[in-house]
Each structure stands twice: as structure tokens, then as C-alpha cells.
Amino acid sequence: MAPAPLIKFFALLGLIGGLVLLAVSWRTAADHVAPVRFSAGPAPTDFPLALEDISFRTRDGLTLRGWYGQAPDERGTVILLHRYRAGRGFMLSRARWYAERGYSVLLYDARATGESDGDIISVGWLETDDLTAALAWTRQQGAERILCHGVSQGGATIVLAADRLGDDVVGVVLESTYDTLLNAGDRRFRSRVGLPGWLAGIFYRPFMEMRLGFDASLASPIDHIGQIDAPIFILAGKEDLHTWADDTRALHAAAQAPTTLWLVEGAAHVDLMAFAPEEFSARLSAFLDEHEL
Numbered sequence: 001m002a003p004a005p006l007i008k009f010f011a012l013l014g015l016i017g018g019l020v021l022l023a024v025s026w027r028t029a030a031d032h033v034a035p036v037r038f039s040a041g042p043a044p045t046d047f048p049l050a051l052e053d054i055s056f057r058t059r060d061g062l063t064l065r066g067w068y069g070q071a072p073d074e075r076g077t078v079i080l081l082h083r084y085r086a087g088r089g090f091m092l093s094r095a096r097w098y099a100e101r102g103y104s105v106l107l108y109d110a111r112a113t114g115e116s117d118g119d120i121i122s123v124g125w126l127e128t129d130d131l132t133a134a135l136a137w138t139r140q141q142g143a144e145r146i147l148c149h150g151v152s153q154g155g156a157t158i159v160l161a162a163d164r165l166g167d168d169v170v171g172v173v174l175e176s177t178y179d180t181l182l183n184a185g186d187r188r189f190r191s192r193v194g195l196p197g198w199l200a201g202i203f204y205r206p207f208m209e210m211r212l213g214f215d216a217s218l219a220s221p222i223d224h225i226g227q228i229d230a231p232i233f234i235l236a237g238k239e240d241l242h243t244w245a246d247d248t249r250a251l252h253a254a255a256q257a258p259t260t261l262w263l264v265e266g267a268a269h270v271d272l273m274a275f276a277p278e279e280f281s282a283r284l285s286a287f288l289d290e291h292e293l
Contacts (some may be wrong), residue, residue, distance in 0.1 A: 013213065032208065033120050034212045035112035035121065047096060048069075050069060062129075063116065063117045064134070065114070066109060067088060069099055071102050073102065076104070077105070078095070079102045079135065079146060080106065080149075081131065082113075082153070083277060084111075088109050090151070094273060101288075102195075104143070110157070112129050121153075122219070123181060124160050125218065131164075132161060144205065146172070148151055148165070149174050151271075161230040169230050170293055171233075172231070173233045174232065175272055177236070177275075179251045180217070181249040185208075187241060187244060198240075224256045225251060229257055231291040232260070234259060235272060236263060237266075240267065241268060260283075
């Protein structure tokens, strides 16, 4: 039996470790939902379409800001949703790709990001209201055929809003999209500290849910993707440590609409268009052509 002083020492060590984990979890949860403010700057003048500054309101009273380019003889309108904490500028290369092929484009800063209002980033759940407002604004411009293209958080937002997309959403592109928010947290803990999320995030999850105001298990795209009626293109890095290939395959398997899957060889949780530009362009073109989008 260990001497009493040694038992007390290890008990004290455990207490200190627990308090440190508690403090780190609180701080991490606060940082992960905190707004990130930055200017998008002026709309680029070398874009294929004339981009105008636009804004629209969400049903919970936030003003979101973005850019819109109207194509003269549009094939459709593409709404582009950026990844976590990135802002509309991240989607410019994709918007340019679509604009060069005759699509009108809408890019906007999600809530609590860039120039848009909001105090909380929820990685897709609350952002569904942003997409709903963007769809309404786009329809007011006369759009009749809409595509939604999202990266990571943006992709999750699209799927979580599946029951609100509408029949005029004729195609969906999902890049590096998590299957469940709980799995997304688990994968990040594993990649950063080498421990499963349930252990490393034992305090993180309740603190996160306290700040978000909802049960994190609700943010599960895998439970909603079956409600999307439009053709879906799912792509992700095969070496992605934030969204495992098996998570992507599970999301693909849960879809009911015609769905194309591309696991990008050698890619992690990166900008897939920048990682494999030629193949990205070819595969996206093939998807659009196959479904006459």
C-alpha cells in the first residue's frame, strides 16, 4: 500500500490536472464560438462579373453582408458558403469558376464572421438561418435554379438546412463536410492531443453547449442529408484528420438523392480546389453536366 503522503501527492496532482483541464476546456469552448471580425475589402474588379456589395437580414435579426454577381444569360445562381472563420473571400476562386461558366454567384460572410453581425459561430447549426435568408434574397433577384456549394462548416450548413432548401435548389456540392458535430470534435481532439474526444473534451462539450444553447448531437448532417432531393457532389481529402474518410463515406451512404463521391488522394483538411485544381474542375464540370445543371 502506498504511503499516505504519496497518496495525497497524487490526489493533489489529479486535482490540479482536473482544474487545468476545466480551465482549458472553458477557454477553448469560448474561443471556438467567438466571433471573428475582419474586412472583406472591396469586391475584386478583375472578376468575370460585376460584383456588388449586398446585405440581407436573417429571421433572428442579423444583417449579413456579401457580394453578388449577376450573369447576363445565367445557367443558374450559385450560393457559396465558406468554411469555419474564413469569410466570403475564401470562396472567390470557386465563385470565379462558376461565373466563367455562366452562373450568377452570391458569396456572403456567415454570422459572427467577417463583416456580418452575430456573436456566436455554431459551425453550421445556427448558420442554417443565414442560408435560409440568402435563399430568400436570391429568389427576390429572380433566381429560379439555385445551387448551393459549401466547404466544411458551409457544407454542414447546407445539409442541416435540408428541409428548408426548396424545390428550386437543383444541386448541392459539399466539401470536407463532417457527418456529426460530435465526430468533428472527436477527430480534432485526436489529431491535436492524441486522445479521443470523449476524454479530452469531457468538460469541453458541456461548456460548448452552454454557449451555443443547443445539444451538439442535433448538429448531425448525416441525419438530414436524406432530405435533400437534388443531386449531391461530396468530396473530401482522403487523408483528412478532421473529417475522416469513413465519416465522408457514411455521409455519402446516408444520401437518398443521386450522389457522387470523390475522396481526394493525398489531401488533408485543405482547400481542395487549390490542392488539385485540374481534377477539381474536371470532376465538378462532369457532375454539373451529368445532371444538366
